[in-house]
Each structure stands twice: as structure tokens, then as C-alpha cells.
Amino acid sequence: MMEAAIEELTVRDAAGKGEDALLELSLGPHHPSTHGVFRMDVVLDGERVMRLKPVFGYLHRNHEKIAEGASYLASMPYTDRLDYIGSLTNNWAYALAVEKLAGIEVPERAEYIRVITAELTRLQNHASTIGFLTQEMGASGSPLMYSFREREKILDLFEALTGSRMMCNYMRFGGCRVDLPVGWMDQARKVVAEFPRFLDEFERLLTGNEILLARTQGVGVLSGELAIQGGVTGPILRASGVNYDIRKVDRYGIYERFDFKVPLGEHGDVYDRYMVRVLEMRESLKILNQALRDIPAGPIMDAKTKIRGFRPKAGEAYGRIESAKGELGFFLISDGTGNPYRYRVRPPSLINLTVLEDMCIGSSVADTIVTFGTIDIVLGEVDR
Amino acid sequence: MDLEKIKSDIEEAVLDCRLQIVVNPSPSAQHSLVVAREHAAAVARYLRDDAELRLDYCSNVSGVDWLDTETSEKVKTKKLVDGVEQEVEEVRKTRTPGYLEAVYHLYSMEKKHGPLVLRQRTENRGDGVTVASLTPVWRSAEFQEREIFDLYGIVFEGHPDLRRILMWDGFEDHPMRKDYVEPNDYEYEPTPHDAVIAKAAQARETERR
Numbered sequence: 001m002m003e004a005a006i007e008e009l010t011v012r013d014a015a016g017k018g019e020d021a022l023l024e025l026s027l028g029p030h031h032p033s034t035h036g037v038f039r040m041d042v043v044l045d046g047e048r049v050m051r052l053k054p055v056f057g058y059l060h061r062n063h064e065k066i067a068e069g070a071s072y073l074a075s076m077p078y079t080d081r082l083d084y085i086g087s088l089t090n091n092w093a094y095a096l097a098v099e100k101l102a103g104i105e106v107p108e109r110a111e112y113i114r115v116i117t118a119e120l121t122r123l124q125n126h127a128s129t130i131g132f133l134t135q136e137m138g139a140s141g142s143p144l145m146y147s148f149r150e151r152e153k154i155l156d157l158f159e160a161l162t163g164s165r166m167m168c169n170y171m172r173f174g175g176c177r178v179d180l181p182v183g184w185m186d187q188a189r190k191v192v193a194e195f196p197r198f199l200d201e202f203e204r205l206l207t208g209n210e211i212l213l214a215r216t217q218g219v220g221v222l223s224g225e226l227a228i229q230g231g232v233t234g235p236i237l238r239a240s241g242v243n244y245d246i247r248k249v250d251r252y253g254i255y256e257r258f259d260f261k262v263p264l265g266e267h268g269d270v271y272d273r274y275m276v277r278v279l280e281m282r283e284s285l286k287i288l289n290q291a292l293r294d295i296p297a298g299p300i301m302d303a304k305t306k307i308r309g310f311r312p313k314a315g316e317a318y319g320r321i322e323s324a325k326g327e328l329g330f331f332l333i334s335d336g337t338g339n340p341y342r343y344r345v346r347p348p349s350l351i352n353l354t355v356l357e358d359m360c361i362g363s364s365v366a367d368t369i370v371t372f373g374t375i376d377i378v379l380g381e382v383d384r
Numbered sequence: 385m386d387l388e389k390i391k392s393d394i395e396e397a398v399l400d401c402r403l404q405i406v407v408n409p410s411p412s413a414q415h416s417l418v419v420a421r422e423h424a425a426a427v428a429r430y431l432r433d434d435a436e437l438r439l440d441y442c443s444n445v446s447g448v449d450w451l452d453t454e455t456s457e458k459v460k461t462k463k464l465v466d467g468v469e470q471e472v473e474e475v476r477k478t479r480t481p482g483y484l485e486a487v488y489h490l491y492s493m494e495k496k497h498g499p500l501v502l503r504q505r506t507e508n509r510g511d512g513v514t515v516a517s518l519t520p521v522w523r524s525a526e527f528q529e530r531e532i533f534d535l536y537g538i539v540f541e542g543h544p545d546l547r548r549i550l551m552w553d554g555f556e557d558h559p560m561r562k563d564y565v566e567p568n569d570y571e572y573e574p575t576p577h578d579a580v581i582a583k584a585a586q587a588r589e590t591e592r593r
Binding site: 064334 | 412441442443444448489493499527528548550552
């Protein structure tokens with residue numbers, strides 16, 4: 001019903017045309033609220049958004065083409081640069097696709113390490129997303145600093161394990177690059193044990209906060225039906241009440257061994273998306289506790305896999321995981337040589353933007369920024 | 385999911401529709417169905433709405449560029465050479481034209497199964513080749529089909545908003561094609577500074593004299 005009205009809409013200069021005048025405005029690309037170089041072409045009727053078209057590609061470097069010219073292994077460090085907040089989950093998604101393509105088995109200890117690092121990634125991703133969200137609602141500083149303080153502890157763990165805080169380049173086809181260093185497990189257990197305290201503090205500060213409730217409830221509503229139709233995945237989808245978590249559906253890796261729940265929202269508004277992320281962090285902590293308890297000793301690499309000079313047989317495979325932002329998939333076609341014939345990234349950030357316009361039409365500019373913030377995009381992944 | 389059964393079910397449900405199964409030899413065993421352009425939308429709607437399949441979620445759409453392939457075989461033929469019949473070996477080349485492909489990975493959020501891989505192929509690798517857009521069936525294909533249009537040059541018929549998405553509007557080629565050659569000055573854009581730079585260079589030149 002909204003679409004027909006938009007079709008007929010004509011854009012005019014706002015100056016001196018009375019109250020019905022419409023203003024076409026470019027939000028971004030150089031603005032902190034756009035989380036990178038991202039632009040929204042909006043048409044405004046006063047403060048109300050009438051039309052919104054996302055514009056991106058400013059960071060496009062044709063990652064897929066570069067990967068076609070490189071060996072399978074050489075693309076692994078490049079996947080870190082897609083969603084640079086969660087490089088370890090990117091590594092996992094790519095490794096999983098290659099493992100499907102070549103039929104590689106992963107040793108049990110490596111699977112546990114993958115789960116532990118992926119859930120830590122989810123924790124720090126959700127914490128900083130909520131931090132940024134409060135920042136966009138005008139709470140300058142404090143909540144974001146709190147979440148960054150916690151994120152720092154997790155990044156320290158990543159640095160101890162992989163040598164890098166954000167560009168981890170850690171996983172390999174058939175396992176992981178290095179084993180856990182001495183003392184890492186104790187440090188990880190400590191971080192996981194202390195995290196609930198931060199979450200409680202965070203929730204005391206935010207969950208019942210009157211300003212947060214006023215700014216988020218009923219804002220940017222997305223129905224479950226439209227979310228499925230638009231291919232939305234991750235916490236946004238589940239905030240709209242659709243029970244679809246790839247960790248439960250595909251049971252990739254060893255996720256069937258862990259006892260955890262999938263939090264669902266009811267209204268599909270910004271508040272639900274905030275709440276689902278908080279609850280997901282609590283579930284991640286559950287998984288982490290179980291994984292840190294059960295992790296066995298053993299090899300971390302499949303002995304049969306030759307990583308250097310890796311040449312899978314001709315064929316194709318699509319592998320996907322539940323990254324912190326949604327379904328991250330890799331589609332690979334091999335022609336039997338050392339380079340992939342086709343290498344495609346299915347970026348959750350990009351596809352979650354498909355329904356941004358529907359979520360924002362009719363709301364104010366300030367609410368649009370908040371709604372956009374809860375989609376949680378990273379431009380390295382959108383533009384590739 | 386049994387692909388043979390899905391194939392025959394579709395062929396029964398959609399009039400005159402013939403599908404082809406592409407076997408995937410890799411251990412992933414994700415085989416796919418090739419659908420012709422004229423039936424693509426009907427098949428997609430069937431896959432989405434069929435009570436058993438309910439593939440309501442189109443996860444991934446990717447373009448693939450398959451180059452022309454040339455196979456040569458040696459053929460022995462008899463020819464008259466200087467009036468004497470001789471057996472001569474000739475190399476006969478057969479050229480299979482390449483094509484562009486759009487690959488759809490479909491899942492069901494309701495039934496929690498998948499993936500079903502659906503492929504559409506263009507006739508050749510020329511400019512402006514078309515396949516049917518499936519965005520009217522699954523909106524999640526909107527940006528992804530735009531990306532394929534941008535990077536591969538496949539035109540999706542029936543797409544509501546087919547524009548370049550990652551490259552800028554004035555860009556002319558399709559960089560993901562296998563035979564793409566990047567120009568030396570592809571980042572060149574004329575700016576008002578050009579005139580100023582030329583003037584400054586001229587001024588320097590006169591000063592030097």
C-alpha cells in the first residue's frame with residue numbers, strides 16, 4: 001500500500017514550497033552513524049522518511065575476483081577483512097565451505113576451539129553493537145566504553161591465541177593453525193566467568209531505562225513474514241519471531257553437543273533486537289562454559305590434508321554458518337586447479353539491508369539511524 | 385531431498401517445463417536443477433509455495449562465468465595429394481560456446497531443510513544477455529541480482545530496480561567476467577582540478593624558461 005504512494009511521489013525543493021514540499025537528502029557516506037562509508041538516499045516530508053535507498057560500494061575491492069586469482073589458502077587471511085569485527089567466524093565459514101568441497105574431516109579438539117573462538121566473537125560483536133546503538137541514541141560514551149572494556153578482554157584472548165587482535169587468520173581447512181597456548185584456557189574461563197557481571201551491570205543500566213524504552217519500542221518494526229521474504233538472518237530475524245538459527249538447523253561443527261536456547265522476539269522492533277542480542281550473549285556464555293569444560297586433548301589438524309598446494313577435485317559446495325550478523329556463506333566452484341574457479345561470499349550485512357527501506361518508511365530521521373544501527377552492518381562485508 | 389522426484393513433480397506441475405539435473409561430483413553432493421528462462425518464475429513460485437517443499441528463503445544468488453571451451457580431436461581423412469590418395473591426419477576443433485549462469489541456493493525456514501540449487505543459464509556470453517529475475521518471488525534476491533548485473537552483465541528481466549550496485553554508475557564493463565581486462569586508468573575521473581593542474585604545469589614551464 002505504501003509502494004503506490006511512493007511511486008507517485010515527486011521530489012521538489014523544500015525551500016518556499018509550503019508544508020507539502022519534499023526534501024531529498026543524502027545521509028552519509030561520511031558520518032559516524034553510518035558505521036563506515038555508507039549512504040542512504042532519503043526523501044523527507046518534514047521529519048518523516050518517505051523513501052530510502054541504500055547506496056554503497058565505496059569500499060568495493062572485488063574480493064571475489066582477487067580470490068579467483070589466489071590459491072585456496074591465500075584467501076584465508078583475506079576473509080578477516082570482510083567483517084573485521086568477527087574475523088574468526090569468517091575464517092570458519094570459509095574453512096567449512098572448503099571442507100565440504102573436498103570432504104575433509106576436522107579433529108575434535110579443533111572443533112571445540114572453533115566453537116570457543118566463534119562464541120567469543122559473538123560476545124564481543126553483540127556487546128559492541130549494543131554499545132554503538134546507545135551511542136546513536138545519544139548516550140555518548142559510557143555504555144560504549146563499558147562494552148569496549150569487555151571486548152578488550154576478549155581481543156586479548158584472540159591476540160594470545162592467534163597473534164592478532166582483529167585480523168586473526170587462524171583457521172585452516174581441516175583444523176586450526178596453532179594449539180591453545182599455555183594458560184589460555186584459565187584466562188578464557190576467567191573472562192567467561194566475569195562476563196555475566198558485565199551483562200548484569202549493562203542490563204541494569206539499559207534494559208529498563210526509560211529513555212531506551214521510549215526510543216526503541218515500536219520503532220523500526222519488521223514482521224516475520226517480510227523478514228523471511230527479504231532473506232534477513234541472524235538476531236534481526238529472530239527478533240521478528242522466526243525460529244531459525246543455523247547452529248540448530250544445520251548443526252555444523254559440533255553444535256548438537258551443546259545445550260543452549262534460541263532467544264526469540266515478539267514484536268520485531270528495535271527493542272526486541274536489543275533484547276535478543278543480550279539474551280544471545282547469555283546463551284553463548286552457556287555454550288562457552290560447556291565447551292571449556294569438555295574440550296579434549298588431541299591433534300588440531302587433519303593429518304591427511306595438505307594445505308599448501310591444495311587442489312580439490314572439480315565440483316562445487318555451499319557452506320554456511322551462523323555468524324554474529326546472520327548467515328555467512330561461501331560458495332566455491334573448483335575446476336581441479338589450485339585456485340577456485342568461482343569464490344562467492346554470501347554477506348549477511350548486505351542482504352539484511354534489503355528490507356531497510358520497509359523498516360524505516362514513515363519514521364523520523366532519528367529513528368531511522370537507530371533502526372539502521374540495529375541491523376549491525378560492517379561495510380567491509382557489504383562492499384567486499 | 386530427492387532431486388529426481390522434485391524434478392518430475394515440477395515437470396508435472398508446470399506446463400511444458402523441462403528441467404535438467406547437473407550432477408556435482410564433489411563430496412558435498414549438492415546437485416542442481418537447470419531451468420529455462422521462460423519457466424523460471426513459475427518453477428520458483430512452485431518451489432516456494434509447494435506444501436512439501438516450502439522453500440521460502442532464497443539464501444544466496446551468485447553469478448558464474450563459463451568461458452567458451454575448445455576441444456580438438458585428431459581425425460584421419462583420405463585426401464588426394466599430387467594425384468595419389470593418402471591418409472592425412474587433421475585436427476578438428478569443436479568450439480562449445482560459453483554462457484553466464486545465475487545460481488540460487490534455496491532453503492526452507494518453515495521446514496528447515498535445504499539447500500536446493502537452482503540454475504539459470506544465458507544463451508551466450510554476449511552483452512545484454514537475459515535470464516528471468518526471481519526477485520518477485522524472493523525479495524532477498526534483489527540486491528544480489530543487482531550485483532550480478534553489475535559484475536557479470538546478466539540482465540534480469542522483471543527486476544524492479546536493476547541498477548549498478550557496487551561499481552559506480554558511469555562504469556561500463558563487468559569486472560567479474562573471466563576475460564575482463566582492467567584499464568590502466570580505471571580510477572581516472574575528470575575533475576575541476578585538471579584545468580588547474582594543467583595551468584600550474586604551464587606556469588612552471590614558463591618560469592623555467
